[in-house]
Amino acid sequence: MTGKDSQNGARIVSACFPDLAMDRWRRITTQQRTLPGDDVPVVLSVQGTHGPVVHALSAEAHRRGVSLGARVVDVQAIHPDLHVEPGEPAREIKLLDQVALWARRWCPWTVRDGEDGILLDVTGAAHLFGGEAAMLRDMAARFQMQGLTARLAVAPTRGAAHMLARFGPAGCICGPNDLEVALAPLPVAALGLEHKTEQLLQRLGLKTLGAVMQVPRVALMRRFDRVAAELNPLVLLDRALGREGAPLDAPPEPPRWLARARLAEPVIDPVPHLEGLARDLSAQLAKAEQGARRLRLTIYRVDGEWRSRDVALAQPSREPAHLLRLMEGKLEGIDPGFGFDLLTLEALVAEPLALHQDHLDGARDAGRDVAALLDRLTARLGPDKVTWPVWMESHVPERVEVRRAALRGEAADVPVLTRERPLRLLEPPEEVAVLYAVPEGPPAQFRWRRVAFRVRRHEGPERIAPEWWRDKAGTRLRDYYKVEVIDGRRFWLFREGILGDGRGGDPRWFVHGIFG
Template identity: 55%
Template sequence: MALKTRRGAAVPADAPFALMVEGPHGPVVHAANPAAEAAGVHPGLRMVDARAVCSDLRAEEADPRGDRAALLDLALWSRRWCPWTTPERTGIAMDVTGSTHLWDGEPALLREIEARLGRMGLSVHLAIAPTRGAAWALARFGSGREVCGASDLAARVALLPVRALRIREETALLLRRLGLRTVGDLAVVPRLPLARRFARAEPKDNPLLRLDQMMGRVPEPLPCPDEPPRFLARAALSEPVLDPTPLLPSLAGELCSMLAAKGFGARRLALTVFRSDGAVSGVEAATARATRDPRHLVRLFEGRLETLDPGFGFDLVTLGATLAEPLSARQPSLDGQRDEGEDLARLVDRLGVRFGPRALSRPAFRESHVPERREAWVPALDPSPPAPPVPQAPRPLRLFDPPEEVRVLYAVPEGPPAQFIWRRVTHRVTRFAGPERIAPEWWRDRPGTRLRDYYRVEDHEGRRFWLFREGLLGDGRGAEPRWYVQGAFG
């Protein structure tokens, strides 16, 4: 479905009006209303030429950046009717597949859209068609509000002008000079001569490609500013409300039922409120682990909805899981004990809501054999799963970062340590295990980084340490090897 908008009623519908922007050789037409288009004014035409073909044309400076921002807001607001919407240059495209039955069919959906946007001061041209290109064409060159089925597609678009193919005016003019004035004319001519003529044309300006997209022979997926939630609970209100808080329990319950039916749990949540005047705002929350407990989800939004500006009220509230992970059903413990991991996750969630998601950190494994790179601190609510630990030889619980250099007596060139001085204390080695060699990570380390030989040693007092020698004699990457204490056992 495609939608075309025009805000306000400052200019009568029968008065030619255009918006202009600065071009390389002076002002050019950026957009024109139907009266101006009927008089021969079209986007891209120089203003001097536009006024030559339409003497009573009225023009004002355009605000493309403001128009794009407003159109994006309107596209997000339009998700009240379907989950997939995206702004176009002169309208909004929606994928209403699977959504029309919620509005009692396609004609009723068009009436609902026209009525609601009409209350916002927007006049619209609407069309529903099997393809994006056909909907775009029928919304701009059709009757203004129509539904075209797959069986009627070829016959309906055959009567439309070639400009309905979403090509530039120069390309449309070339086709008309070739005698191809309508989409039907283009569809019946041999393709090979035209394919040769437009072989170097941009894909968006190739009439044959546009024709194939319109007829559904070439797919044209609908891009979106951001992916809509996979699981979404909605509360459509007959009358606007100023506070969405009372709706949270029912929305959370409905969302958790959806998650449970598919075996998922929510990791990121988005509460979105749609104002009756077209504004959209929302609040997001995250969880430390997947959950589908509705009471816990409600607590994540406590005290956070007061920042939402209600304006004239909210007439639609949605709660969606923007990120979900598989979560199998768990049976409660027979002895009545609670899952400590779940309690800790809920505590992290509440602290994250209070102090911010970046205020809490947790250790996470990283894929590296270098000990000081094996662990890193990441945000506690980071949804990315940590790398699983790689099986290795025993490691001390206490690691020094950075490793501390020591003076070592050892058998040259590659013997184990016999004695070392650390923090001004001499330690005589009575037992050792090793070496365990760890080579540099060539994809991460700088050229010339030396390898390491690790030893687990025990001194004369029974204390155990983890030492390594950095480099070898004659390796060409430095002078004498250096020794370090990486950690201590116990």
């Protein structure tokens, strides 16, 4: 019953998440590290035409007057204590899609609404939650439990609900006979027009939707007859007022691969039932030519409590023996209480895995063996214990390579290095005492780890400036030198800062790497 007509007694709920980006960042940061203090302004940045710009901001940053779209470098000049984190708009959209599916606890028709909200067709469902007002309170409370700040509104059309959630009073409930009255005080920005169209309406003195409604329709049609329907203020207003249909086409739920084991009586040890779960799930995946990349084993106790364990895979797999081996030891430490009566094994993430034939000569696939080894090591030791290097785009040497969990790190292109780099980098760089040959020139002799080294020849300098979009104000530049000492060993030294740069005292020298 997707694509329901929103004109025939429909009731549409719009949930807008104005702080979606910051809410998502807080959820992730709280799990990984301590959040900055409330007195520290925090902004999320995305790449703009002339460098990073503000994508989202915290309450403290808003209080200080930081605006969306401002250049990060300009804001840092005014607020040196600004805390900048990278924004991820694509992941925010993915989160909205997930929230839209989760919101089907209230009704079967939900869909993402733009980049900051979702729509729910709750026609005939509000009474199940005690009425529309009680349902909105329930929604607000549950969204808050998920760490999301929501603005909610109910209206007979999706356009009206969208506008009221963003520009109307909080928790607005609009009846079918109150559309014009409810929409009249809203600004024309509620229509979501192009900037030039909105400016034209402003110059005409039409600052609210009520003012637009009072203008003769023929006069406005002449002005906007060549504007596309999705950006035409008359078409958008007609849809909001229910004069033109705007059905809510909710996408189907994604397929789920879930194996269940319902037990006739509670048991204390669920291990004997895991093999059947693995075979059942593998059969489902094989039928769809899919392979599991992430598994979740959930055990439900008779007292209503449940426990779950997740397992990640390096490559898609549907081999029951391999899936079963990854579950070994996952149930240790779980309190069985009075026993379990339901177990589920679900493929949270699946990828296409076509049927394939092994080599005729009996040779093994080395790639599959390595992936299976990574799976077993990660399952046994933990996801943060098995890591590999991932390349990052950065000019600062210690930021080029980072360690990521082997089953979570995303592949990246290897950066093209135009200059030779040492195979071994010291982390962190170690300070050395240097005797200069000439002012601001290469070192003639330096002492490192209580040993004096005399420089025979050198190459450099290679200047690396601070990354202003990431480093704090006052960070000093570096001049790198490749030096060869008397005994033939080669070191990578850098001087931090230059005399008279206004960013500290005398320059300091560090050894950062060793060649060969």
